[in-house]
Amino acid sequence: xxxxxxxxxxxxxxxxxxxxxVMRTKVGKSHLRRRKPKRNKRAFDRRxxxxxxxxxxxIKQLAPTLHKK
Numbered sequence: 001x002x003x004x005x006x007x008x009x010x011x012x013x014x015x016x017x018x019x020x021x022v023m024r025t026k027v028g029k030s031h032l033r034r035r036k037p038k039r040n041k042r043a044f045d046r047r048x049x050x051x052x053x054x055x056x057x058x059i060k061q062l063a064p065t066l067h068k069k
Contacts, residue, residue: 007062014059015047016067022056023047 015023029044050056060067 004064006065010059010062011066014050014063014066016060016063020067022050022059024050 013024017023024047026044026046026048033041033044050059
């Protein structure tokens with residue numbers, strides 16, 4: 001049986017919680033943040049759950065060792 005390899009781009013973008021939820025970073029974090037209020041900018045630091053079940057399942061397939069940390 002060949003080794004399962006982690007898709008590195010997926011591993012960098014997503015984290016899996018202890019309960020198995022797939023978390024992603026929020027959009028709009030990278031640039032054009034000067035005009036946004038501080039309250040909104042602080043909200044970018046938190047992560048958001050991937051709600052789509054099929055998409056979360058695919059992420060877990062791409063990075064099988066991600067949740068074992």
